[in-house]
Amino acid sequence: MLEPSHNDELPTIPGKRYFTIGEVSELCLVKPHVLRYWEQEFPQLSPVKRRGNRRYYQRQDVLMIRQIRGLLYDEGFTIGGARQRLSGEAAQDDSTQYKQLIRQTIAELEEVLLVLRV
Numbered sequence: 348m349l350e351p352s353h354n355d356e357l358p359t360i361p362g363k364r365y366f367t368i369g370e371v372s373e374l375c376l377v378k379p380h381v382l383r384y385w386e387q388e389f390p391q392l393s394p395v396k397r398r399g400n401r402r403y404y405q406r407q408d409v410l411m412i413r414q415i416r417g418l419l420y421d422e423g424f425t426i427g428g429a430r431q432r433l434s435g436e437a438a439q440d441d442s443t444q445y446k447q448l449i450r451q452t453i454a455e456l457e458e459v460l461l462v463l464r465v
Contacts, residue, residue, distance in 0.1 A: 359455055361458060365395070365403040375412045385415055388426050391433055410444050 358374055368379045374381075382402075386392050394402040394413055404412075418429040 358456070360409055360451055362455070365405060366409060368394075368402045368404070369372060371404045371409055371412060374409055375416055377412065377416055382412065386448055387410070389415060389433065406448070407444060413447075414443075448456055 352398060360374055366374065368382055371377075371382060372379045377385075386394070389411075392408060392415070394404045394408050396402055414437070418424040418432060419426070424432060433461060
């Protein structure tokens with residue numbers, strides 16, 4: 348899972364319902380072709396596909412991609428090791444995602460508070 352120190356380097360997730368692959372690429376600092384590859388390797392990652400096979404990611408998908416990115420790039424896991432770690436954490440996954448979502452929401456609210464004070 349991403350530690351709070353790693354969240355500082357990633358952009359905040361906007362309050363949208365769906366994100367395109369280009370937006371997710373910028374939010375997670377991962378190229379689009381890597382995201383498509385990870386879809387094949389990680390069953391937990393399955394964006395909604397609409398007409399023309401366009402991918403639309405939801406907030407939980409972005410959080411999952413950030414978690415995968417953290418395991419692979421920051422913690423040095425292999426793809427197989429990261430897949431095993433994610434499947435082993437299935438029970439803890441929901442609470443971990445909620446904690447990360449709460450941290451993200453707090454960060455966004457603090458930004459709003461700064462804007463309102465100006």
